[in-house]
Amino acid sequence: MVDKLIDGAGCLLKPLERSVSSELKQSYLFARLDEEQIQRVEAMSRRVGLSDGQYLFQAGEKATRFYLVTQGQIKLYRLALNGNEKVIEIISPGHTFAEASMFQESPNFPVNASAIGETELYSFDNSAFLGMLRESVDTCFRLMGDMSQRLKRLIKEIDDLTLQSATGRVAGFLWGRWNAGKANGNTIELNVPKGVLASRLSVKPETFSRILHNFSEQKLIQVHGSSIEVIDEEGLYRHAESAGICGGSLSPDL
Amino acid sequence: MVDKLIDGAGCLLKPLERSVSSELKQSYLFARLDEEQIQRVEAMSRRVGLSDGQYLFQAGEKATRFYLVTQGQIKLYRLALNGNEKVIEIISPGHTFAEASMFQESPNFPVNASAIGETELYSFDNSAFLGMLRESVDTCFRLMGDMSQRLKRLIKEIDDLTLQSATGRVAGFLWGRWNAGKANGNTIELNVPKGVLASRLSVKPETFSRILHNFSEQKLIQVHGSSIEVIDEEGLYRHAESAGICGGSLSPDL
DNA sequence: GACAATCTTTGATAAACGTCAACACAAAGG
DNA sequence: CCTTTGTGTTGACGTTTATCAAAGATTGTC
Known part of the structure; x- marks a missing residue:
């Protein structure tokens, strides 16, 4: 079920010159950044490739980066002591995840993340991004919108489970x-x-x-x-x- | 189980001159606002009193305000067609709720809210508060911290339910x-x-x-x-x- | 203090789902 | 081509928890 734990980051791909900024702009979160801001985001980004089943991170690890999926899928899940796993969310290309833990005092990932199929993503440095957020209320608002959507989704999930x-x-x-x-x-x-x-x-x-x-x-x-x-x-x-x-x-x- | 639907707001209490600002400052969200900002928040606030079992709002209603509990408790819950109800969260004094829907395009409450026991709260106008947020990245950050905490709690809730x-x-x-x-x-x-x-x-x-x-x-x-x-x-x-x-x-x- | 209304407990029963184990089927690799 | 491994299917069985029904407790009210 699980392939192998790669040192917290999977294998690093070299950044593609091609269409980084256009890829970033696919994401709601970055969509309305200006060119200068996109540049800065690019600068703090790393490209990561994972093969099927590879870990990206584990629950409890220190969260210093967040992610944008560009290819494949990421499953976020939790494990019980008996090994049972419950998939919380499946992240598809164009969506970011783990950006909420940025705001925690001592950020830890609350879930495990691993790839479904060949997967590529960008990762971004939390503190650098926080710095940029400080300068752009607009982006704050976008992020808050994103988070509130997630909140709603989770609430929906909870009904589904209970009702x-x-x-x-x-x-x-x-x-x-x-x-x-x-x-x-x-x-x-x-x-x-x-x-x-x-x-x-x-x-x-x-x-x-x-x-x-x-x-x-x-x-x-x-x-x-x-x-x-x-x-x-x-x-x-x-x-x-x-x-x-x-x-x-x-x-x-x- | 449910008392009566009061026209969307419960009975309005007249604002207490006394210690509004100190009461507001109890909440994490308002804690670090300066006096001028607190004044503005006060200006957009209404005091609401509910007796046991009274509705504050229902799921699906248009969300134009968010709330801070100062006394009693509020239960947030959902209803199934068969009448089953599932309590999502119990809000105690000092905590805000429904502030996440502010950022949705067409904000609707995803849950029902009613009082447990004699309950008092403040309500705040979403758009006025959004206006203030625009001017204070700091408050944005605080709010985002709050939301990310909630996200984590909900994820925890989902495990509890499934695992x-x-x-x-x-x-x-x-x-x-x-x-x-x-x-x-x-x-x-x-x-x-x-x-x-x-x-x-x-x-x-x-x-x-x-x-x-x-x-x-x-x-x-x-x-x-x-x-x-x-x-x-x-x-x-x-x-x-x-x-x-x-x-x-x-x-x-x- | 007595009555009503609501909440909580208890019992009997049944359905839904999980568990264990064996088997089918496909893709991957020698 | 035949094994091997992962993944999906089927069957028998057991446990957990919901449901239905009714009897105790509590609480509030007159």
């Missing part, structure tokens, strides 16, 4: 993904190993498999390896909402 | 509270109704009761109404850690 059954969570996930990518003709591509997804949904792999099987039998979906065809959207939604949230006009994407 | 059994969660809670208030001679005061606490721990009241009963039989604790005497700290800790977190030197208070 929904495992079956409901899986149904909700499928329904959400189906809605997100209606373009692809009723087919959802799980671009993550099923085991990881199961953990993300807080379900054991065996149970996840069984639930998908059930849904198949109920003619709600049809599974072909890691792509899932949605047959009965209605039915799926019924399963998802049966334990879902009310008291709020929460957008489905939340 | 721990109900029994472990209760044990962990008791152990944490025992550690927090060692002064009080091995006795923990639950200053919240057991049902609310159960929800906070994501356990049904019945189950909560049974778990306490079990712990009693195992001579770990002794229950006297809403105060609990810890007899065997070790044993309690064993229960808590059996499914607890590793891979991190997470402080017990996290």
Whole structure:
């Protein structure tokens, strides 16, 4: 499951001259920085490459940098003493993570981070970035927006865990993904190993498999390896909402 | 369970001349504002009083203000369609809440809020406060620190939910509270109704009761109404850690 | 102090999910 | 080509926790 612990940083790639600034600007956080600021961010950045399963950092480590994914995926997860792992979040290209610990007195990562597939990212020095933040209230605001979004997401996650059954969570996930990518003709591509997804949904792999099987039998979906065809959207939604949230006009994407 | 929906604001108390600024300064968020800024915050504040069970706001409502509790407690919770409620957080005096939604494009409260016991609070206008934030990077930083703390707490909450059994969660809670208030001679005061606490721990009241009963039989604790005497700290800790977190030197208070 | 309302406890029952173990299947590598 | 390793599936079984129902406790109120 885990490949090897690389000395806290994975293998360092040399910075690409090409399109660093354009890559940075993909991220909401850096999007509206001016050229001079982008230059400074670049200067404090390092490019890191990880192969599948490699650690980026472990929970409890001192947090001195934060990250932007440009390729592949990063899974943030926690471990129980018995070895159980729970995936908290899966970070896709264009998104930053670990930027919240910047503001802690003695910053430690609250989660473990490792790569899913071949992954590339930038890392940025916390204190240097903090320095820049001090000069730009605008960027502060952007960051705060980002954090408040994350807060909302986590709260949503907590409901899902407590108010929904495992079956409901899986149904909700499928329904959400189906809605997100209606373009692809009723087919959802799980671009993550099923085991990881199961953990993300807080379900054991065996149970996840069984639930998908059930849904198949109920003619709600049809599974072909890691792509899932949605047959009965209605039915799926019924399963998802049966334990879902009310008291709020929460957008489905939340 | 719920008293009555007051028109979005509870009953308005008239501002007390007395010690508003000193009360504000209790909160981390306002602590280091200068006198002029405190004045401005005061000007945008309203004092609100709620009696037990009264709504402050509901999930989905437009969020235009945020709050500081000065007396009593506020419970933030979510509702499932079947009426189940899950308490996300219990806010005690000196703490602010709902300040994160300020930064959302179209801010809506992600949770419901209602009072536990006689409760008093200040509310502050989002846009006015945002204006002030623009002028004070320092306050931005403080706010970001606050938010990142909340993020960490929520992540911790998610582990507790997924990596721990109900029994472990209760044990962990008791152990944490025992550690927090060692002064009080091995006795923990639950200053919240057991049902609310159960929800906070994501356990049904019945189950909560049974778990306490079990712990009693195992001579770990002794229950006297809403105060609990810890007899065997070790044993309690064993229960808590059996499914607890590793891979991190997470402080017990996290 | 007595009554009502609410909260808490207790018991019996059942469903959902996790665990353990074996097996299928695919991709990777000799 | 055949092993090997990782990953997903299936089955049998056990445990935990929710649910339903009802009886005690507490609290507040008149």
